[in-house]
Amino acid sequence: MKTDIEFYGDKLRLARLLNGFTQQELGNLVSVSRQFVHQLEGGSKVPADDVLEALCEVLKIENEFFQSPVGNDVKSEQCHFRKRRTTPVGIAHRVLAFSTIFEQLVVYINELLDLPSKDIPIAESTTGKYLNEDIERAAEKCRKQWGLGIDTPIAKVTRVLENAGIVITQFEGVSEKVDALSLNRKYPIIVRNTAKESVCRMRFDLAHECGHFVLHDGVETGDKETEGEADRFASAFIFPRSAFVKEFPNMCEKRINWDVVYQLKVRWGMSARAIIYRAHQLRLITAQQYRSANVYLNRSGQTKVEKYDDRIQPEQPELLESIFHVLREQLSISFAAVAKKLDVSVAMLSEITGIHPDDESRLNNVVSIFS
Numbered sequence: 001m002k003t004d005i006e007f008y009g010d011k012l013r014l015a016r017l018l019n020g021f022t023q024q025e026l027g028n029l030v031s032v033s034r035q036f037v038h039q040l041e042g043g044s045k046v047p048a049d050d051v052l053e054a055l056c057e058v059l060k061i062e063n064e065f066f067q068s069p070v071g072n073d074v075k076s077e078q079c080h081f082r083k084r085r086t087t088p089v090g091i092a093h094r095v096l097a098f099s100t101i102f103e104q105l106v107v108y109i110n111e112l113l114d115l116p117s118k119d120i121p122i123a124e125s126t127t128g129k130y131l132n133e134d135i136e137r138a139a140e141k142c143r144k145q146w147g148l149g150i151d152t153p154i155a156k157v158t159r160v161l162e163n164a165g166i167v168i169t170q171f172e173g174v175s176e177k178v179d180a181l182s183l184n185r186k187y188p189i190i191v192r193n194t195a196k197e198s199v200c201r202m203r204f205d206l207a208h209e210c211g212h213f214v215l216h217d218g219v220e221t222g223d224k225e226t227e228g229e230a231d232r233f234a235s236a237f238i239f240p241r242s243a244f245v246k247e248f249p250n251m252c253e254k255r256i257n258w259d260v261v262y263q264l265k266v267r268w269g270m271s272a273r274a275i276i277y278r279a280h281q282l283r284l285i286t287a288q289q290y291r292s293a294n295v296y297l298n299r300s301g302q303t304k305v306e307k308y309d310d311r312i313q314p315e316q317p318e319l320l321e322s323i324f325h326v327l328r329e330q331l332s333i334s335f336a337a338v339a340k341k342l343d344v345s346v347a348m349l350s351e352i353t354g355i356h357p358d359d360e361s362r363l364n365n366v367v368s369i370f371s
Helices: 008-018 023-030 032-043 049-059 062-067 087-111 132-145 159-161 199-215 226-240 241-247 260-266 272-281 287-300 319-331 334-339 348-353
Strands: 079-083 168-171 179-183 190-192
Touching: 008 023, 008 032, 008 049, 008 062, 023 049, 049 062, 062 079, 062 179, 062 287, 079 087, 079 132, 079 334, 087 179, 087 319, 087 334, 132 199, 132 226, 159 168, 159 199, 168 226, 168 319, 168 348, 179 199, 190 199, 199 226, 226 272, 260 272, 272 287, 334 348
Parallel strands: 168 190
Antiparallel strands: 079 179, 179 190
């Protein structure tokens, strides 16, 4: 039986990518051929009612999801997508689809609430390329504009960025091969990966994406040069140069003092590997010391998880929880109602926001940032 509703195939492609399915996998799940899924996405076929119902169930969306076009989906060149060369194409597409749906959520939220104003300083380069000095100053300017100073550790990078008007969410179970993603179209958004085992690496990723906002507004990124610039910004933002030179001991022609390095790690929330990299960058250690330090970290099994990671306070996005608290308590808009507005299931909205229906009772204890 043929359905009477309007059906936009580009929405099916978006939902399929969001769930991480190939056309063949989706076809198997709803008992149709890969070719038929391809025809549905291309607009040459319309699903029968039973197929439509199965698609909605598998993809965790509502029937109404297909009744309007995607509109303005996120393209890879429109966002700062830090992925490794080995990242499968399917995973990259899934993250972009995730960002498209999440941006629609942010647009809807901004129709209801006054979120923190966008407050991101944009760096300028007279040559078109950033020298190390340019990046150091850009990070210092950013910290000063946000009232952080340049000699004090940042307790929570997540909170600092959210206060600057950046909406942060997280995706779960995608792949550790995707470090993070950010886009700065109508609203600045960062999507972080919960697959990271190290809090320090998570903080660094957030600062890295912040670096893209500051240094690369309107610039296509992803190449070695722009990623290196964002890494240098992250180092300077988390551990400013003047404080680093003051606190990092003189180790020239000496062995690395790991006790001191780990003390600095716990104090500044920056990984030992990143501290060693910054020391080398600022010429506080020799190339031989830098090489030896990296060999030690690799051989001691500290490539992903380091010593004293458990002493760094974990960070979670706070803005979204506050938003859903205000929507429910002040505007009587439930989590399920927001999902309905986006034409997705509650389960899908949970994946997009990192907030689960069971959390709604916990949201009663959230102190609203809008108070």
